Amino acid sequence: MAKRSLQSQGGAAHVFLIPWWLGLVLVTLVPLLASLYLAFTDYNILSTPEFNGLANFERMFKDENFWAAVRVTIVYVVVSIPLQLGFALLLALILDRGLRGLAFYRSAFYLPSLLGTSVAVAILWRQLFGDDGLIDRALSVFGLELGSWLQNPSLSLSTLIVLNVWTFGSPMVIFLAGLRQIPEELYEAARVDGASVIRQFTHVTIPLLTPIIFFNLILQTIGAFQTFTQAQVVSGGTGGPANSTLFYTLYIYQQGFTNFDMGYASALAWVLMAAIGLVTAVHFILSKYWVFYGDD
Amino acid sequence: MTTATTSFESARAGSRTAVLRRGRRDLLKHLGLGAFVLLMLYPLVWMIVSSVKPDHLILTEPGLIPSEITFDNFVEGWNALNRPFSVFFVNSLVVTVGSIIGNLFSCSLTAFALARLEFRMRNVYLAITLVSVMLPLHVLVIPQYIFFSQLDLVNTYFPLLLPKFLATDAFFIYLMVQFIRTIPRDLDRAAWIDGCGPFRTFWSVVLPLMRPALVTTTIFTFIWTWNDFFVPLIYLTSPKMFTVPVALNSMVDSESQTGVGMLFAMSLVSLLPVLIFFAVAQKQLIRGIATTGLK
Numbered sequence: 001m002a003k004r005s006l007q008s009q010g011g012a013a014h015v016f017l018i019p020w021w022l023g024l025v026l027v028t029l030v031p032l033l034a035s036l037y038l039a040f041t042d043y044n045i046l047s048t049p050e051f052n053g054l055a056n057f058e059r060m061f062k063d064e065n066f067w068a069a070v071r072v073t074i075v076y077v078v079v080s081i082p083l084q085l086g087f088a089l090l091l092a093l094i095l096d097r098g099l100r101g102l103a104f105y106r107s108a109f110y111l112p113s114l115l116g117t118s119v120a121v122a123i124l125w126r127q128l129f130g131d132d133g134l135i136d137r138a139l140s141v142f143g144l145e146l147g148s149w150l151q152n153p154s155l156s157l158s159t160l161i162v163l164n165v166w167t168f169g170s171p172m173v174i175f176l177a178g179l180r181q182i183p184e185e186l187y188e189a190a191r192v193d194g195a196s197v198i199r200q201f202t203h204v205t206i207p208l209l210t211p212i213i214f215f216n217l218i219l220q221t222i223g224a225f226q227t228f229t230q231a232q233v234v235s236g237g238t239g240g241p242a243n244s245t246l247f248y249t250l251y252i253y254q255q256g257f258t259n260f261d262m263g264y265a266s267a268l269a270w271v272l273m274a275a276i277g278l279v280t281a282v283h284f285i286l287s288k289y290w291v292f293y294g295d296d
Numbered sequence: 297m298t299t300a301t302t303s304f305e306s307a308r309a310g311s312r313t314a315v316l317r318r319g320r321r322d323l324l325k326h327l328g329l330g331a332f333v334l335l336m337l338y339p340l341v342w343m344i345v346s347s348v349k350p351d352h353l354i355l356t357e358p359g360l361i362p363s364e365i366t367f368d369n370f371v372e373g374w375n376a377l378n379r380p381f382s383v384f385f386v387n388s389l390v391v392t393v394g395s396i397i398g399n400l401f402s403c404s405l406t407a408f409a410l411a412r413l414e415f416r417m418r419n420v421y422l423a424i425t426l427v428s429v430m431l432p433l434h435v436l437v438i439p440q441y442i443f444f445s446q447l448d449l450v451n452t453y454f455p456l457l458l459p460k461f462l463a464t465d466a467f468f469i470y471l472m473v474q475f476i477r478t479i480p481r482d483l484d485r486a487a488w489i490d491g492c493g494p495f496r497t498f499w500s501v502v503l504p505l506m507r508p509a510l511v512t513t514t515i516f517t518f519i520w521t522w523n524d525f526f527v528p529l530i531y532l533t534s535p536k537m538f539t540v541p542v543a544l545n546s547m548v549d550s551e552s553q554t555g556v557g558m559l560f561a562m563s564l565v566s567l568l569p570v571l572i573f574f575a576v577a578q579k580q581l582i583r584g585i586a587t588t589g590l591k
Contacts, residue, residue: 009413012494016409017421019402020469023462027440028428034439045442091332099325107578108333110585114574115340118523119541120563123548124343127556132355134342166336170585177586226432229525233545249526252434257530262438269435276432 038266045260056267066268068243069251072157076247077224080164085216087168092175093205106176110169121163122233126150129159150234153244160230160245171216178212179205210291218283225276228253248272347560354556370565373558376550377543381562383536384543388522391456391539395521396514398460399468403513404506406463407472408498412484422473425466433526441530451533460517468513471584475509476502512584515577519570540566 041049060066095102115121128134129149149155190200231247239246256265346354347369349362374381410422444455487497525541547554
């Protein structure tokens with residue numbers, strides 16, 4: 001009986017999984033293999049793909065725009081993620097212990113996360129940091145005449161970093177949920193042992209929060225590597241001025257869908273995937289040294 | 297006796313000063329946090345205010361109280377792109393509602409099978425699903441585009457909707473699997489004994505109990521699809537098919553003809569559905585992120 005029911009469940013399971021199977025094969029696996037093949041070809045979508053070995057990857061080495069895109073994306077990830085998570089953690093700690101109006105602050109801080117990747121907010125940013133924009137005016141009150149941030153290659157990327165930091169609400173909500181999981185007894189025990197507030201923070205809060213910090217770090221880093229909308233809209237699709245906002249995904253888009261250089265774009269995409277995979281793997285390896293799971 | 301009373305009273309007095317001190321500290325906190333909220337939301341408020349100002353005032357008047365109010369930006373912006381903005385709204389709505397239906401349908405079926413049915417390789421399937429969450433779209437999108445263009449489906453909503461009906465938003469499968477695991481197994485066993493097959497068990501027992509997970513999926517699919525720019529930008533080539541973000545972007549390109557005010561007005565209009573959803577579903581939204589880490 002048990003065996004029969006098991007078999008019939010197996011049959012039913014495969015019916016339930018028909019959409020998933022089709023999706024896995026048609027939308028994920030076949031495109032993945034096709035993209036791997038295209039990475040080694042020259043293909044402009046009109047003619048047939050022509051195998052050209054490692055030519056696409058050799059081309060990257062000599063391609064100034066590729067290196068610009070790599071640099072922009074790395075600077076963006078390395079600067080904006082610590083700032084964003086730092087703000088998120090700081091605000092979560094301030095909001096955590098029995099403060100009235102928590103729900104209001106949480107919603108107010110979270111709202112930008114919800115809008116941050118929209119074209120509308122990217123347009124707003126264009127105006128805020130553009131010629132004669134609000135930021136320019138505000139700073140000139142303090143005697144800082146920086147002009148349009150967006151036309152200044154040394155400032156344009158910072159506007160997008162500010163935009164990403166502005167969306168700290170989503171990791172903050174996750175931090176708040178994590179802080180709530182920490183048992184009050186641990187703080188009481190620490191207090192009984194005479195631990196100061198700072199010691200409680202460094203010896204109870206932070207260690208118990210490390211899994212959440214790690215989770216947010218991975219999630220936000222993977223997301224930041226794939227930033228597209230903001231870069232496309234703020235720079236009008238150019239990645240300018242002087243390639244200063246040429247995000248990696250924007251460069252893939254330009255090569256693939258503006259120049260229809262699909263082979264090169266595929267090779268670029270595989271480099272991105274390898275980079276994300278590598279960074280994630282390094283994070284996981286390093287996590288052994290700083291992430292504390294209660295069971296250890 | 298006296299000493300006991302005094303120490304009791306001094307303790308009470310001490311706790312009163314503590315309460316006072318705490319009150320003062322909280323007040324400082326509220327002042328600081330309030331200022332920070334203002335700073336953070338200033339850009340959004342500025343956009344709202346600017347949308348009802350004539351163009352020449354937007355750049356000269358940084359304050360939040362407009363000296364002149366006009367709704368021309370909305371009227372003109374609505375018609376700035378050769379067709380009324382309502383067309384893009386309807387397009388976005390079709391894509392968004394289609395995506396929600398697709399995700400609810402395909403992810404709930406998959407999640408039920410992965411969480412409740414016994415079959416070989418179940419854990420392998422679950423692992424594949426989790427790994428596919430991390431796969432960047434940019435690696436898949438080029439072959440997908442070639443595939444759809446060979447089928448002559450570019451400039452239709454098919455490429456936007458098909459993946460949703462095929463359970464490719466693995467995040468939601470994961471969310472639903474986690475949720476189904478909290479539903480007592482006795483319920484399906486009872487249904488099983490009563491003669492329900494897996495389909496009845498899914499449809500009549502588990503699916504109704506999954507409502508919170510379905511609501512979270514609906515909310516996030518709505519917001520993500522409504523905001524999505526990359527995929528529609530690639531597939532939708534003729535303006536009459538544009539979704540709201542793509543239409544907004546094309547307004548930016550012709551900014552010399554449309555003014556800043558119109559851009560702001562239409563940006564604001566484009567954010568309204570998300571803002572309304574946020575206002576209505578705040579609690580579920582925050583709970584959704586808190587429990588799963590969805591954005």
